[in-house]
Amino acid sequence: MDDLLKKYADKLVHAGLAAENGPNAPLIGGLDRALTWNRQAPEIPVLTDIFQHLNINSLVYVRPCPPHDRLIGFLADRALKTTGRITPGDCETRTFLHDLPVADTFDTRTIVQLLSRRKTGIIRVRDRHEDSLGPAVIAPGTVSPEQGFVHISSVCFACFVKFFSDYLFALKTGQADPEMDAVFQQILPFLKDPGSGPFHSDTPSLMPGPFPHEAGVIAAMSQAGKKVVTKRLVDSCFGNVSCCLNDILYISQTGAALDELEGCIDPVPLDGTTSAGITASSELSAHMEIIARTRYRTILHGHPRFSVILSMDCDPDRKAACPFNTRCHTHCPESRCIGNIPIVPGEVGTGPFGLCHTLPLACDTSDTVIVYGHGIFAAGETDFVQAFSHMAAVESFCKRHYLEQVKQITQRCKGNDPS
DSSP states (O other): HHHHHHHHHHHHTTTTTSSSSSTOOOEHHHHHHEEEEEETTTTTHHHHTTTTTTOEEEEEOOOOOOTTHHHHHHHHHHHHHHTEEEOOHHHHHIIIIEEEEESSOHHHHHHHHHHSSSOOOOOOOSSSSHHHHHHHHEEEEESSSHHOOOOOHHHHHHHHHHHHHHHHHHTTTOOOOOOHHHHHHGGGGGGGOTTTTHHHGGGGGOOOOOOOSSSHHHHHHHHHHHHHTTTTSSTTTEEEEEETTEEEEEBBBBBBBBOOTTOEEEEEEOOOSGGGGGOOOTTTTHOOOHHSSSSSOEEEOOHHHHHHHHOOOOOOOHHOOTTTTTTTTOOOOEEEEEEEEEEEESSSSSSTBBTTTHHHHHHOSSSEEEEETTTTEEEEEESHHHHHHHHHHHHHHHHHHHHHHHHHHHHHHHHHHOO
């Protein structure tokens, strides 16, 4: 258990969500023969008591590092004044978390109630001591600490996307307030462009194709998965990767961590002659259809943040008049793009509005496609070099485009200000 606690604490640190030491370091407890914690902390007595009330074997508690602390704190404060919940619009939150409940008290009863309804929750205690430490995110696990790590990572991702989506909408509609402006300005120094720096030198290090045998396919998939995690183009375990060889589609399993794909790749015959795909990614059908109708043989899917944010950006007037404005992720009737990259609707799975119906069609004309609220699918003909490069480039473009929109709107507003 000690090794697991350290593993997921390190993952949170490497993802930039927590610090190695101090109050922003991850606090993780695991129950084996006895309950153990990865470090000492004043919160342990209350957190230990939670194990007596919930059927769990682990608990992850994190006070996120900047800028996530500011994002989450701002959204939590607003939520406590209204519904008590943060409701992001990205795909993974809608599908897996639904909403993010917020509590303003750190005690056993409150936290148990919080976690009895949802997989994770946010604790925002506003006294002088607690406020200086920032908000906390808490998530239990019934099997291993991995579940808590995944859910906390997802909360940080969802809150990042929601704040920036809300801020752009507020600017466009004249509803941005000084507090929101201040949070945005505080966060700006933390935004590092994933398209700058070492991408060009890193990309050639990916294995070149074509891959002559299964071992090469698996090695290349594992390497590409590690790369998108290292470059923070995906959060927690949400994303997938596939490669076709000899009429077999090798695809990451559902819920597989992309930086640990060894042993988590399913070989699925294109003719469906086996049930090997039963544990495969929930987006297997979309991958299969892309392979069937295009020249591409590799597919890389991640959730780069600004790609997700801009996929949900819509002209406020047009959205208000649209009959599908509450079902954008499945029914958007507009032909939309960012630059020359198409944006398509579609939800996870094979239902009538599944992305398996929209994504493959878009891949007929573009090797890179953004799915509404769901991230980038990038394809390559023989290997992952081009797919990774395009994913990184699109995310870099999306971030620059977002910041340019904010700058233009802000300047326009200042120009109209009589003062």
